[in-house]
Amino acid sequence: MAKLNFGGVEENVVTREEYPLDKAQQTLKDEVVAVIGYGVQGPGQALNLKDNGISVIVGQRKNSKSWDKAVADGFVPGETLFEIEEALQKGTIICYLLSDAAQIEYWPLVEKYLTAGKALYFSHGFGITFNDQTSIVPPENVDVFLVAPKGSGTSLRRMFLQNRGLNSSYAIFQDATGKAFDRVVSLGIAIGSGYLFETNFQKEVYSDLTGERGTLMGAIQGIFAAQYDVLRKKGHSPSEAFNETVEELTQSLMPLVAENGMDWMYANCSTTAQRGALDWWKRFRDATSPIFEELYDSVATGKEAGYSIESNSKPDYRVDLDAELAELRDSEMWQAGKTVRSLRPENN
Known part of the structure; x- marks a missing residue:
């Protein structure tokens, strides 16, 4: 070891x-x-x-x-x-x-x-x-x-x-x-x-449930939706809003972060992007930290486990799940995403 x-x-x-x-x-x-x-x-x-x-x-x-x-x-x-x-x-x-x-x-x-x-x-x-x-x-x-x-x-x-x-x-x-x-x-x-x-088993499940509800799925979808909605309300097209919110992140920037780290990605973006990101990231951290504290406490006290067990044990669980997933799938943002993905060179 x-x-x-x-x-x-x-x-x-x-x-x-x-x-x-x-x-x-x-x-x-x-x-x-x-x-x-x-x-x-x-x-x-x-x-x-x-x-x-x-x-x-x-x-x-x-x-x-x-x-x-x-x-x-x-x-x-x-x-x-x-x-x-x-x-x-x-x-x-x-x-x-x-x-x-x-x-x-x-x-x-x-x-x-x-x-x-x-x-x-x-x-x-x-x-x-x-x-x-x-x-x-x-x-x-x-x-x-x-x-x-x-x-x-x-x-x-x-x-x-x-x-x-x-x-x-x-x-x-x-x-x-x-x-x-x-x-x-x-x-x-x-x-x-x-x-x-x-x-250990406890740390694994605490970090896993926090991550799934946080940056891995729940928080990232919430941030995507918030930025996309603001751009659309300000008159940007669905294609522009999706590309600036999701496509550039997942296709261009996150692979660079995975390969070299966030500092390297910052250093290899435009000076305007660098300045803006450095000025704003701590504000997003400070705004979301209380939510993550609340989330972790909900996991550690067993509330999230209890809700999951109750919800996922219902006989009509799959019906309710499909309805919630349909809400995501049919939203304008992810319908725009479907169209944008179809236009990638590898799909043509």
Whole structure:
């Protein structure tokens, strides 16, 4: 394990150099990794494990869209694709990748097959951290750990196919066998992580829920909408408003930030852009900091978890979700985005 120093703060990290794939393969050679759920993270992780030579099976409800997707992806019913209960029985490492609400629903079945020496793997700290609401309390004789890729399963798979890696956090909640570290790090490498940084279940879920509601999705959509609406009210066209709000950011500037950092991007913009950005960024920080404090407190007290469980467990959840997503999709800003994307050179 290596240590990175961030301005005097040391973090434990694991890289591919110190823990190469062949070491991960050796660690997992006698394991059967059962990926339970084939929705958001399941496909990317299962396919990457499979391509990296790990014995992996998928457990999914039969006659579902996800079952059909697993078949289309090359998993064979009766050989590498099973109903959930059969996969739980066969697996020595249970990758519990169902949605948070579905994890609560299936937990009594999963617990039944967590026999001594098995491992329970998560990609989110939700179920364990908020177990007063989820009732997910693993038996003491199994390993419990997580690997949380810092991105979607789609991104994990796409970057894997490009021979790149998506950074992930890892955490060990319970080491019953004495092998939890090697197991979790091996899985992290085998699913295609660029490097792994250490955390714990609580910190993972607190930072994740804050990020999703904040800069990763919620806040960025809110800022997009606010700027776009102001530009439109001031007489700018939909195309101009979208390009200045979203397209330039995502297509031009964010790739530069990803490659070299924000300071480099600032230094390589016009002097007018530099001056304006330097003058305004602290005002945006100060304006939004109270909202982020409120958000973090809502996460840490379990309010966000409770709301998610209540909302996502409703029988008509999908209907309500589709309506909310339609509101985004049908907004002028994202309809303009659809048109702008169609005009990119690679799409013509």
